[in-house]
Amino acid sequence: MTQSSDDARAYSRANADKFKHELFEMLRIPSLSGDPAFAGDVGRMADWLADHMRELNLQKVAVMPTAGHPVAYGEWMGAGPDKPTVLVYGHYDVVPALMEDGWETDPFEPVEKDGKVYARGATDDKGQLFIHVKALESYLKTAGAAPVNVKFLLEGEEEVSSPNLRPFLEEHLDLLKADVCVISDSSMPRIDEPAITHSLRGMTYIEIEVQGPTDDLHSGFWGGATHNPALALVEILGKLYNPDNTIAVPGFYDDVVPLTQAERDMIAKTPLSEEQFKEATGVPALWGDQNFTLRERVSARPTLDINGLWSGWSGPGPKTIIPAKAGAKLSSRLVGNQDPHKIFELLKSYIESITPPTVHVKVSLLTTGEPALIPFDLPEMRAAARAYQRAWGATPTFTRGGGSIPVVADFYNLMKIPVVMMGYGLDSDGLHAPNEHYSLEMFGRGIETAIVYLEELAQLPHS
């Protein structure tokens, strides 16, 4: 068997119309994972994907149950054990879409206009996950085989925070065994500026509650000798930061992997200017740790943000109380190799240690997410860069995402394989918004790049 990426790419171009109509079929199924009324459609979507993979002669195709919506699984292992195995992760569920939110056409009846398909899920993530199915098909329908083994893990709960994905991974580690994981569920600013995300921040999200008096007090009768819980909270929060805007919690930075010069150079390729930042956010001036550039601060450095604050009376007019309680929500964005649970313990014990005896404090953990830091000089990463150069026609930048996608860390930390985030969307696709759409040019280029990537992976040394 010889597999030519050229033949496969030619097939994908020749069948662009067929691929588009198959995508339309997917987009007609309203697979809303967050609304129990649509559970039947979610299941129908998983069945459709399984049927489609069976038609392409994949092996071990199955709709696999979880505690929530099922996983559509399929694998093609015909390249044999001497060749690497790629695990493709995608999600077939979508967020809600209502005409009254501002859709110009039915969100579940795809419409093509100016080279774009308008429908809920077009870019997030049905269009992007289908790219990989069509790449494999292009090999199978030309050479009858692909250069590497491919497994598809298509879940139906990404839009509701994937509550059952990690247990599924843990239960099926053997089945899912692979050498590299590819995820296409992100976007680039412009079609000629592809990017591969190699780092995501993790998270420790906590809630602090300070209590002073048992009930709200009359500030006239008790003010002056009562430590106001809102003031106590303010004092505690103030002590979490140093004057240079770094985080004052002892040990907080201990596990942060220092940025190498090569990494700083890579980050500098996508600079973020003070003007751009102010324009995008509306802030009057910038802030943060002066030892790092703006782009480094928002993507490669850990943070501690107050997400919410509450105490006493916030309605109109005055109310002269000393509130009984004051609370805050805080989230810390973490970078490799900070451990979210260790960070929680550091925060909790520091906050408890600085709480004065005049109030009680309670520090609770709300959620955690592990950071993911995948070195961009791994062979699987460099192969992806070459695939973009060959098929997309542009050199991708390796970027760090400031946000958190916990499933990435799960794949990387649990399965111990590189995760290559090849986002084939555009920032302007309007995901989660009315009139979500997907560029058919991106769809086509994505399929060709995915085809070439499989060939590049096949050429890597494999044990």
Add this chain to the structure above:
Amino acid sequence: MTQSSDDARAYSRANADKFKHELFEMLRIPSLSGDPAFAGDVGRMADWLADHMRELNLQKVAVMPTAGHPVAYGEWMGAGPDKPTVLVYGHYDVVPALMEDGWETDPFEPVEKDGKVYARGATDDKGQLFIHVKALESYLKTAGAAPVNVKFLLEGEEEVSSPNLRPFLEEHLDLLKADVCVISDSSMPRIDEPAITHSLRGMTYIEIEVQGPTDDLHSGFWGGATHNPALALVEILGKLYNPDNTIAVPGFYDDVVPLTQAERDMIAKTPLSEEQFKEATGVPALWGDQNFTLRERVSARPTLDINGLWSGWSGPGPKTIIPAKAGAKLSSRLVGNQDPHKIFELLKSYIESITPPTVHVKVSLLTTGEPALIPFDLPEMRAAARAYQRAWGATPTFTRGGGSIPVVADFYNLMKIPVVMMGYGLDSDGLHAPNEHYSLEMFGRGIETAIVYLEELAQLPHS
């Protein structure tokens, strides 16, 4: 004419039952000032009082309009210009009362039980204001004259913060001209521990709003280089206080009249122990300026309390935003001779000066109230003390109230006359709560003390 307080006191005792039934009539009128649906009843209450004063042959009785509920006014000037004039202030309006709040009997159908009258307004303030009407009646029905001139200013908006009282005072300064103002609208801890309040704290109530970005931001995309407005607010609020819990706003204490040793000795007569404070409030430990006793801190010293705090997300679970705004309500309790508007200017300019360039700040004034500090060695105050000794059978303590009753400052500062706060209620009367009640023994003793006070006032030198 000779007026004997003994005869008047005997009359009041002989007519206790009649007085009680008249009080019942008042209590049956639901004069809720805060609910427009009861405006008719509020007016009916003013009419009832005017009719009652006319029956007692008072002069110049009138229901006088304001921009809100009317004032019931009446005067008896028969003592002549050589004798002092007493202005009695009281309020005939009440706060709401609903059976479902826990009333055991109809709040507007007074019930006598164990020597107490249960009804809304029984102690606050219908019972207490009626004491002075009945004291004057007791003289008029015995000697046909009272030892001093008496004016009644009975308002109907005290429970909604007396928005129209100050304009009324300013408009009718001549009509209301008097030598001393008496107010009975407060309480004592136990029946054998009468108290005269000679100081009340004023207030400057402000709102602070900090704005950073135009809208809430994704904390993953922008966290690390955006000065979180909630943090900026925390930093600002933290700088309002010194480490010794005093207020750090420059000039804040400049106009505070220092406590004399005599005043500190008087305050020490109503000590407040750490145990009492903790028991009453539930706080785990005390707080404040260590240079002053607990009682001094809560009554004779100015404060700055956070009454409310808000920013971002305070609902259940996590939300990973950098809030666009953060806000706080703060109130400062003021003592003589701090000026509430000057304090506002000091707070505003200090807050603006410490706000970093990374956020915008807005400081607004919500309300002010002037402090009132009436020397307890004034002749009118000493006369009140003698009246208690003679009629109540106990020596009153001169106390400082930590709260604010702006009308007191208005009478004192605008009319330039001493205000004597002879509270005839009990702390346990349940004002503003279900099952408010008033002790008929307090009512009777109050009338006799008010009778004797008029006699004591008549004996003061009068120009």
